[in-house]
Amino acid sequence: VATLVHEGGSRLVGLSSLLGRGAPPPANDPPAAAEDDSGRLHVLAVGPLRIAGNSGVTIIDRASTPPVRSDLQPLTLAIGRMSTFARDVDTPVRVRATLKPHARIALDGSVRPFVPRPTLTLAARADALDLAPLSRYAEKYFGVALKTGQLDGDGEWRIDAGKLDGVGNIDIRRLDVEMLDTDQAVALAALLPVSLDTALDLLRDDQNRIRVTVPMSGDIADPQFDLSDAINQAVGKAISDTVTTTLKVLFPL
Numbered sequence: 001v002a003t004l005v006h007e008g009g010s011r012l013v014g015l016s017s018l019l020g021r022g023a024p025p026p027a028n029d030p031p032a033a034a035e036d037d038s039g040r041l042h043v044l045a046v047g048p049l050r051i052a053g054n055s056g057v058t059i060i061d062r063a064s065t066p067p068v069r070s071d072l073q074p075l076t077l078a079i080g081r082m083s084t085f086a087r088d089v090d091t092p093v094r095v096r097a098t099l100k101p102h103a104r105i106a107l108d109g110s111v112r113p114f115v116p117r118p119t120l121t122l123a124a125r126a127d128a129l130d131l132a133p134l135s136r137y138a139e140k141y142f143g144v145a146l147k148t149g150q151l152d153g154d155g156e157w158r159i160d161a162g163k164l165d166g167v168g169n170i171d172i173r174r175l176d177v178e179m180l181d182t183d184q185a186v187a188l189a190a191l192l193p194v195s196l197d198t199a200l201d202l203l204r205d206d207q208n209r210i211r212v213t214v215p216m217s218g219d220i221a222d223p224q225f226d227l228s229d230a231i232n233q234a235v236g237k238a239i240s241d242t243v244t245t246t247l248k249v250l251f252p253l
Helices: 017-018 132-142 183-189 196-203 226-251
Strands: 002-008 011-013 050-051 058-060 068-079 091-099 103-111 120-130 144-160 163-179 209-219
Touching: 068 132, 120 132, 120 196, 132 183, 132 226, 144 183, 163 196, 183 226, 196 209, 209 226
Parallel strands: 002 058
Antiparallel strands: 002 011, 050 068, 058 068, 068 091, 091 103, 103 120, 120 144, 144 163, 163 209
């Protein structure tokens, strides 16, 4: 089991030891090469990477207060070969994992890591994901504390030369939340036609489930793009649109 520690920003301590467990490239596979505008030759080839068996990863996010720990085990990971010589060729990615104690995570997609602007496709699914341990992230991005709840969800997203487009489907059971006094909570409330508690009550069905579809789009290469704000806006708008539709059904003009 490898351990990754997030100290903040994009730095993950321990990533090199995890990647070092992958299978080495074939001995007869020539190195990849790419030439920049100055004519200098750069060589970089990675993979393929395979992690299987009873492997696992423990992720500790120390940028959160208190730190958040996530244990993924068993973990199956497959990343295809990527090289600077074939930068326009998709590298396949496949992940299967159990997020302890019992959530199931599946990711399938492809990425082009060496192109100038981010390009990838991703299909993801999560089942039986407990929300309370993730409350710190909901507080940070939405200004909402998650007391209880379990999530099933799936989605498909594409980033083409930095342009994000995709949709996620969320199915939450037994959700109990508390609105906090933060700027993020104010921003979320401003997107809703009614209070958050009223909105969630309108969204709940007779089995205490909430189903919401969340489209997302934007240019992630734009310096003004903020992922947390984009998520807040997308979730707020999805809840607002669903609530508005429900109100029209209950109180037709």
